[in-house]
Amino acid sequence: MSDPLSQISTPEELRALLRAEGVDDEVINTFVAELGTEAVLRRVFAIMEQRFRPEKAGKKATGVAQWEITATDGVHPWTVTFADGTAKAEAGRAEKPRVVLRLGMPDFLRLVAQELGGVQAVISGRLKFSGEIMWAQAMQSWFDW
Numbered sequence: 802m803s804d805p806l807s808q809i810s811t812p813e814e815l816r817a818l819l820r821a822e823g824v825d826d827e828v829i830n831t832f833v834a835e836l837g838t839e840a841v842l843r844r845v846f847a848i849m850e851q852r853f854r855p856e857k858a859g860k861k862a863t864g865v866a867q868w869e870i871t872a873t874d875g876v877h878p879w880t881v882t883f884a885d886g887t888a889k890a891e892a893g894r895a896e897k898p899r900v901v902l903r904l905g906m907p908d909f910l911r912l913v914a915q916e917l918g919g920v921q922a923v924i925s926g927r928l929k930f931s932g933e934i935m936w937a938q939a940m941q942s943w944f945d946w
Contacts (some may be wrong), residue, residue: 846890
């Protein structure tokens with residue numbers, strides 16, 4: 802049997818998975834738990850690194866975004882460091898992030914797949930953040946989704 806994560810290499814493929822009939826938060830959480838939360842997060846953040854477009858970000862793309870993703874097995878902190886025209890993701894917490902973004906695993910996957918907009922997520926209470934809101938808002942446009 803092939804590794805289901807290897808079948809997800811683009812946001813489009815993640816969107817297709819999330820749009821499948823019967824997929825809801827419970828199905829997503831079960832799928833992630835069975836594959837391993839850290840394995841899923843490694844894959845998704847690797848896609849984010851690959852899809853970062855420094856030409857879209859310009860000089861604003863300097864700093865660290867801290868993600869706190871809640872899965873069935875707890876909170877998983879990840880950082881994305883933007884510097885020198887690159888985006889580098891790694892598990893763990895940042896010492897001084899410009900923004901901290903907190904959300905559940907299903908909504909994180911929907912956000913990355915553009916099935917959930919950032920503004921919509923904040924207004925609905927599904928995404929909580931602290932720090933520089935304008936930088937966080939700009940960050941959404943730095944990726945080729």
